[in-house]
């Protein structure tokens with residue numbers, strides 16, 4: 359048995375759900391074939407447990423490794439931190455430096471707190487806005503993690519919520535008392551948010567949303583959201599966990615011309631080392647001192663050290679421009695390969711976080727086949743592409759050749775009938791479906 363399969367079997371026995379993150383489960387890609395575990399990663403290359411090397415043109419650590427794997431500058435800063443002590447009974451001065459840097463990048467923000475993951479940072483933000491306003495209800499749009507405040511939206515048992523959240527999320531284990539505290543609206547649907555404010559006058563603590571995800575806001579949408587929140591005395595929270603550091607250094611809201619009251623960062627801000635930040639107006643953030651928010655490992659030093667090194671390099675090397683170029687080139691690869699082989703696909707998303715899908719009833723099997731065959735060409739590839747700074751045009755060129763070859767095969771086979779019989783390990787399961 360290969361080492362990969364050995365670990366898979368052992369992992370399935372001991373770890374419910376196999377992985378700690380839905381988006382890294384092999385059934386999201388190509389069951390039975392996706393390598394699942396890595397032994398080594400560098401730049402945009404990844405080695406599996408059996409020594410096979412892949413060029414990663416997939417999710418770049420689901421958007422965390424924005425500079426690529428083992429970035430030399432970030433890793434050197436982290437190594438130095440390890441050598442001089444990552445943790446002690448005192449605090450890391452880098453917390454202060456990072457708080458200052460984030461406020462420099464976002465001059466509207468006055469105060470900063472830190473956690474280590476996106477979901478927990480959102481949960482801190484929600485606690486803070488509830489503490490600051492004395493209100494319980496949150497109007498939200500899009501995905502914000504796994505915590506109770508958010509999954510409470512599914513306590514209604516209303517199937518229509520599937521459109522707002524990941525499909526199939528069960529709120530089992532979330533206290534029923536939270537029913538009605540998380541109220542969804544869809545991106546670019548101002549009337550849905552207005553209806554929430556009309557239904558609960560004086561009761562909404564905050565509007566929590568991504569400023570952008572796969573589509574740009576309609577003209578005036580974010581400004582109107584802000585005006586509605588302000589008029590109702592609610593806090594506006596922008597979740598920049600995925601959007602941040604893709605189009606610019608810092609929050610995407612800087613490009614969109616709307617400043618929130620609170621913004622949340624994680625993922626790309628520290629290139630794969632756990633770090634997250636909540637930044638905001640003093641009037642809101644100071645509520646932290648009237649409630650209790652505290653955790654031992656939120657004081658480790660690697661997180662802020664990695665974030666400082668990542669953000670400084672991001673700014674100095676204009677990393678977002680590179681991500682845009684590479685993402686655009688990948689979208690062109692998909693579109694050209696489809697046009698030349700006659701396959702129907704749709705390509706969408708901002709360039710640094712690009713997506714495509716096959717059209718038609720056999721779409722999921724076709725995507726699984728694409729993943730399966732790209733592995734044979736030495737690529738980790740899927741329906742999603744998160745660009746990183748280590749990817750170069752030569753990677754895109756090789757990726758383009760492989761994609762064209764696989765699309766040709768796919769076009770021929772799909773003319774003959776369903777793809778199922780050509781899949782070695784069965785059809786993958788659909789991954790995230792987000793609201794915006």
Ligand SMILES: Cc1ncc(COP(=O)(O)O)c(C=O)c1O
Nearest residue numbers: 475476477501502503597599600
């Ligand atoms: C917009 C957004 N918010 C929150 C999260 C949760 O972050 P984490 O997975 O670090 O808990 C994610 C993760 O994909 C996200 O995309």
